[in-house]
Amino acid sequence: MVEEIESIFPNLQRSRYQVTSPENQAYNCVAWVAGDTLKWWWPDPDVSDAYWPPEITRNETLVAFIELFRALGYAPCEESEYEPDHERIAIFAAADGMPTHAAKQLSSGRWSSQLGKLEDIEHALDDICGSAYGSVVQIMKRPTNLS
Amino acid sequence: MATVPARKPAETIEERFDRLAATWRSDTRFLSSTTKMADHPAYQEIITMGEEVVPFILRELETEPDHWFKALRAITGAQPVEAADAGNVPKMAKAWLSWGREHGYQW
Numbered sequence: 630m631v632e633e634i635e636s637i638f639p640n641l642q643r644s645r646y647q648v649t650s651p652e653n654q655a656y657n658c659v660a661w662v663a664g665d666t667l668k669w670w671w672p673d674p675d676v677s678d679a680y681w682p683p684e685i686t687r688n689e690t691l692v693a694f695i696e697l698f699r700a701l702g703y704a705p706c707e708e709s710e711y712e713p714d715h716e717r718i719a720i721f722a723a724a725d726g727m728p729t730h731a732a733k734q735l736s737s738g739r740w741s742s743q744l745g746k747l748e749d750i751e752h753a754l755d756d757i758c759g760s761a762y763g764s765v766v767q768i769m770k771r772p773t774n775l776s
Numbered sequence: 777m778a779t780v781p782a783r784k785p786a787e788t789i790e791e792r793f794d795r796l797a798a799t800w801r802s803d804t805r806f807l808s809s810t811t812k813m814a815d816h817p818a819y820q821e822i823i824t825m826g827e828e829v830v831p832f833i834l835r836e837l838e839t840e841p842d843h844w845f846k847a848l849r850a851i852t853g854a855q856p857v858e859a860a861d862a863g864n865v866p867k868m869a870k871a872w873l874s875w876g877r878e879h880g881y882q883w
Contacts, residue, residue: 633805633879637805638806639805652823654840654841654842654865655864655865655866658808659808660863667864668862668863668864669808669810669812669843669863669864669865670863671808671809671811671815671863673809673810673811673847674811674860675810675846676862677845677849677855677859677868678810678843678845678846678862678863679810679862679863680862680863680864689809689811712861727809728800728809729807729808729809729810731808744805744806744841744870745805745807745808746804746805746806746807746865747805747806755881761806
């Protein structure tokens with residue numbers, strides 16, 4: 630529900646974001662960014678509770694998330710502006726440094742997020758910064774021909 | 777983040793479970809972290825309720841598959857989910873529902 634999303638992410642109240650899918654329990658933000666809509670991806674220490682590629686460090690750190698996206702062809706970068714020959718992802722983390730969320734950039738230059746078990750939305754990068762997801766701590770990009 | 781609403785005096789086990797489960801669902805809907813979900817105080821309180829809540833958790837899994845797996849494992853000690861199905865929430869739920877039926881639970 631829009632009201633629920635906007636109460637969790639108040640920046641959306643002043644944004645022209647769009648809901649792009651119904652709620653779902655099957656996949657989360659990391660899976661969405663990785664192109665998997667069948668599994669819940671998270672480096673949970675209990676290996677049976679969430680999917681995480683076995684070759685990637687399995688702990689809830691930014692280092693492990695960067696390692697994951699490096700394995701998918703992305704490299705760290707500074708800029709979040711859209712480039713036609715690259716696609717970008719953004720990693721969010723809380724103040725304690727623990728990753729909270731990942732989003733992917735669309736060809737429009739806007740961003741796409743699966744919000745936990747809520748809906749997918751199209752949004753500006755800052756729209757979901759705040760108490761729920763913290764802030765963007767890493768942008769990564771890869772050539773579009775790797776997707 | 778979350779506070780657990782006070783327990784009502786004449787609450788049944790089922791009512792208490794339903795109240796805690798509703799709080800947990802509402803407070804964790806935006807999370808991706810399965811560890812943060814399980815750290816929620818309502819979820820932890822459900823685990824402390826023990827074996828009596830297993831049928832209610834299985835009922836929840838059947839109607840709306842969700843991340844009840846840590847609670848079920850903590851309460852029962854069982855692990856019926858195949859390694860290859862880790863992260864596939866519908867398949868994980870199905871494995872626990874089969875386990876529940878095999879162990880005589882009704883919900």
